[in-house]
Amino acid sequence: MGTTQILFWFLSILALFSAIMVVVSKNPVHSVLWLILVFFSISGHYILLNAQFLAIVNLIVYAGAIMVLFLFVIMLMNLNADTEPQKNKWLKIAGVVAGGALLLVLVAALKDADLKNQIAQTGQGEIGLIHNLGMALFKDYVIPFEITSVLFLSAMVGAVVIGKK
Amino acid sequence: MPINYYIFLSVALFCIGVAGVLTRRNAIIIFMCVELMLNAVNLLLVAFSKMHHLATVAINRNAGIDGQLFVFFIIVVAAAEVSVGLAIIVMMYRNTHSVDVNFLNRLKH
Structure with a gap:
């Protein structure tokens, strides 16, 4: 496995794990911090694809400006884990099942697509x-x-x- | 990297965003999940642009550059959307002292 593969898998796992943590965190401030980590890993993917301008713009605009705006609003409203409204259990399960079903449909539709020879150019x-x-x-x-x-x-x-x- | 990997990564990120929108009640978290979905699409656009570039670089030296410019415009629109959306959420918080989207169903009464 070359460096590109290792970096790709590391960034992908980091992005997916952080995205899941955004959804499951009780405290909204933690959600924002995990989302910043998602943006950093997506910027890493951009650098891997040699889209350097977009990587920097993503960091400056998303991780820098938009997330600071979110943090300010959350701190202005003094939100924390105690004031966080929770849906009841069945609605949560229904939401996760709906998201999982969408994932299943998309993966089932795309897994047989004839893309075996299509390579996304990395590093150049x-x-x-x-x-x-x-x-x-x-x-x-x-x-x-x-x-x-x-x-x-x-x-x-x-x-x-x-x-x- | 094969384009398949990028497609499945983006699909997974998008579906996590969809599940987040459906399971949370805090309006700000829902908004953040929408941002997550936008970023999944951006990643896929960049991967496709690099795929198209590799396939047709012999014909057109700048092939695939449009995809990256679309990503740039999506980031711009997302920034404008966030500023207006957060202003609406702040106004809603001032009126109801809550960011719970279930309170908004009083619109129907």
Whole structure:
């Protein structure tokens, strides 16, 4: 097993375990911290796939900005394990069964797909570098990029208007 | 790495997110599970972009770059969505002093 395989399995197991811990943690602050670990392992996957720009953006935007926002809101509301509302047992079991059934259906549908020869290139390839992404972003995707700024402006105005009253 | 592994990893992460949305009552945790699902899709998009790149790099040197740009735009939209969503949750907490989504069923009365 090469280094790439070992890193892939390590990051995958870390991501799945942390994702399960996000769902089962009683304390919302612990959930946020586990979710940050999920984002770090997904960024590790991006680096493995040589998508370096997305790895850094994922860390800065998700793990840096969005998760701090979540933490602030949770601390503002003083949520902890004692105030955490719990669904009753049967609803929890039904939810897990529904999620598991979706997993079963998707895996059953995809396991026979003819993808044996398709390899995701790891550790090389230049499309993930910021030079190439920037060229494509500002040549082919410049209109969506500008519309994004309108989206951000409206989101900002919306958040202020909702939060003020 | 074979693309199969990435597909199954993303499917598993997505289903954990779905199970989280269905089993929790805290609105913030539900929101975090939605973020988890978005990230599973992002990972799959990047893996597919690298797969497409490897398959067609001889024809087009920049093949597969669109997938990574879509991931960039998804991250941007997710950031906007989180800011508005958390503002709504804070407003709901101010009115009901709870983040329990079961309280929201009073909308129907």
